[in-house]
Amino acid sequence: MSSFTLSLPLTVQPHHRSSSASSPASPSQLKQLHAHLLKAGIPLSSAVSLSDVASLCGVSDAASFSYARSLFRHCYSSTTPELILWNSCLNALSSFSPSDALLLFSRLRFADILPDTFTCSFTLKACSRTSSLSLGMAVHALIEKLGFQVDVFLLNTLLHMYCRCESMIDARRMFETMPLRDVVTWNILITQYTKLGVMEIARELFEVMPERSVRSWTALIAGYVQCGQPKEAIQLFQEMENAGCQPNEVTVVAVLAACADLGALDLGERLCKYAESCGFLKNVRVCNTLIDMYIKCGCVDIARNVFDGMTERTVVSWSAMIGGHAMHGQGEEALELFAKMDETGIRPNSVTFVGLLHACSHMGLLDEGRRFFTSMIEDYGLVPEIEHYGCMVDLLSRAGLLEEAHEFIRKMPVEPNGVVWGALLGGARVHKDIKMGEEAIKHLVKLDPSNDGYYVVLSNIYADAGHFDAAAQVRRLMRDQGVKKTPGWSTITINNVTHEFVAGESKHPQTEEIYKKWDELLHEMKLRGYVPDSSVVLLDMDEAEKEHVLYRHSEKLAVVFGLMNTPPGTTIKIMKNLRVCSDCHVALKLISEITDRQIVVRDRNRFHSFKNGTCSCRDYW
């Protein structure tokens, strides 16, 4: 079999199907194959790939279909009913070329071949994948006409088709009138509501369904994660465990993703052990999510160990790891890894380049960044997306090329968003360029009027330049626009308990001790040259009050709490909802030096790892 397949002028290999499908084998090619087989004395029925060949050419035109049909009759009519062959073609096509499957179905109908439940099922799958609602409805009518509506399996496929075509009224009507439902029926509907972001209805259905499978739990957990509700996902996972339902690989992926979002390292590690004990680490997707979880929980080295230990890697594995190094300020590692990826022959995608460009901008590698940007277009045929433009503006702005960055924005073929103008604003702050800061804020106020972060930066630019009146004007603008400052919070997890600190808060039972410890540290910090930078406080108050506010920033409180409640020498890990302010950045550098502790802070953009008085971000963030 293999020897003749290799020597054939026309070979159809499964992994080349998509390209073959776009230019189907012509009848003449098929005739060549036919002749070749006859000449070699190989019986046609031994050509296993014949059904593939027929499915590829059978749909290209009516003549090919007739020819394929005659081939089928010639080879198989005595042993296998013709319909089974067509069903297997339909099955194959519905996966790799659904539009051809639909064409094949219409040829079958035209040729008066009577469909069975399998034919309908495969065709509906093709309808789902191509969102062909009208054809799906025609198949529905056919199912009724042929009396197949007692087949739960088929009805589930039909329900899935209505869901995938986002025809929820039909889906719901169908669900309500189904004579028989099974757990799959409920799972299909629940999944669709999670995809539509209507978690309340998904949850309601989940609560009332008569029986639940692992897939029911997993569908809802994954739904919560996708809808940005990781806490609910983890809560449900705990319910699932209490109910005695064993998580599978997909459950593990979903819960790990929730851990990544929340920085819940303890649960993440527990899942890692569980996955290992079940043999799930052979699954690439499990490992990819595990890498992401470790990266987002601040353990980039462990993530790298997982990555290095993988026997099979996909573009997602590489992209996650490259992006992870970038996020942790390890630009060299990111670039080295990309070089290795190139050697393996795995093609980078647009996400890979987001990570690479981040690495370049964090390290100030201007030329490399420009090269990557050009290379992604010219060498890899990728179309830059808004994220790539954002990275480039960031890269240019940080390097002080603000005019060029501005020009770059004006020439962008896509509409600049808040991230893009925010990058220019960030550059304007670093390079103290009031004009460019004003230009950026002009757009940001329109795009994202409720985000207070931009006003803070602009006010800092003015204050830096000694324009205190202008800074005050920004505060007035903020007030007039009704912008509320997002309350900053930081969390630290010690012994499975997460402690949350809100700026200025005094609710924590250890508040007095925390303030006392802070005063001790402050004394030592001032001896080492710390001068509080009250320009980050945008409130109308005197200097002493501003300093007081500054000293109650949530990340400072969380770090001090960590110092008091963890053994000497251990790393302190903090999560923060906003970007670290510049005063806290200076303070944490000094604290890491004074206490000889590593402090890792995950802010809304990236990681800062403070050690021996320096930060992994090299003061660019």
Add this chain to the structure above:
DNA sequence: TTAGGGTTAG
């Protein structure tokens, strides 16, 4: 030979 849940950026 048919149906349902999963990963990287933002």
